[in-house]
Amino acid sequence: MNVLCQFSGSDDKRTLADFIDAPGYYPAGRLDYDSEGLLLLTNQGWLQARIAEPRFKLPKTYLVQVEGDITDDALMQLTNGVELKDGLTRPAVARRIETPDLWPREPPVRFRKMIPTSWLSLCITEGRNRQVRRMTAAVGFPTLRLVRWQIGELDLAGLAPGAWRTRPVPDELLPPAATSPRHRRGTPRHGS
Structure with missing residues (x-):
């Protein structure tokens, strides 16, 4: 949170370079400046496109x-799709959940004594600008905290904020004709 999802180009805001020394790696997709959670990094252009492109419908869980x-x-x-200014969203998987065991947020979410909060898990297959925030607002429940927990089969389980790990490319991200070992060389790094 409060980090630009890029390695360069900011005088007044923190970037990924403040946390990760990974020359040649680039983010595959983005997180909003005020969002938290999983970000995948790769040194393979084809993999970056596969993760970021909405046409591949890679599920992202928040x-x-x-x-x-x-x-x-x-x-x-x-679940059915929400009408936004830029059109109807694809159907999502939405369910109410108990308060997750997450790291403390800095700054903390605003607290209002008379207004309760609740948590949901929302899995989408597209990535419009600030989509989750716009979807929850459109149904009358503005987002207070947003954590991307999972992209495809990769998730944040066991990772502390700011930590990262290297993983082999999951089969679900390989191009359909990828039988060549050269596609397995790129290993996405992911972290929070």
């Missing part, structure tokens, strides 16, 4: 804290 006690009707709307 843990979302919203203002208010989310209703079944709102969850159904999210």
